[in-house]
Amino acid sequence: MKLAPLSSRFTALPTLKVAEKLLGCYLVRQWEEHELVVQIVETEAYVGEDDKACHAAAGKTRRNEIMYGPPGAAYVYFIYGMHYCLNLVTERDGFPGAVLIRACTPIQGIEAIRIRRPGRKDRELLSGPGRLCAGLAIDRNLNGTDLTSPTSPLFIAKGPPVPKNKVETSSRVGISKSAGEARGYPWRFFIRGDPHVSPGRPTVR
DNA sequence: GGATCGATCGGCT
């Protein structure tokens, strides 16, 4: 299986573009002798301080500073006291943007993923941002990892192009009322009909 | 299948 990493030029593109083009790409995780390979089926874009749902909405802090740095880095954060979420940093150095990776299809190493997610059906192994991190052993130790380097313990590789008519959009999931009009932005991208897409319901219908 | 709710804690006001 050929696994060519994403170029840093690609990760510096506008966040919405990266979010859409990330569908079909592979996420490769080296974990305890296992090479886990999964394919991205659902993403969300978070762009700039004007996006009230973006962690950068209140300015730069210790937590979100990775988003302000060079594109291609992993932004991993802890949420709800028990879950982690994985993002790919986008845009130019100095401008905050990231793509939340929300769901994947297992391609290689599914046995190891099943062990990390006992009692779950295969379609539920990686179908949500918290589930994805649990299944692939992603936590704050990977914050800042270069996702464009094939020698990283976690990186992203190019995948087959996904036809435009297979890409569906909706508003993002789990955005609170305080985000104002940003709640309705159609910045969630997913592969139409794919069983591994998360059950998360769009914030605005 | 859908609605509701508790878990659990770091970040920021």
Next chain:
DNA sequence: GCCGATCGATCCG
């Protein structure tokens, strides 16, 4: 002191 880019158990139908 409040609340979140979530998950999964439970209750109801």
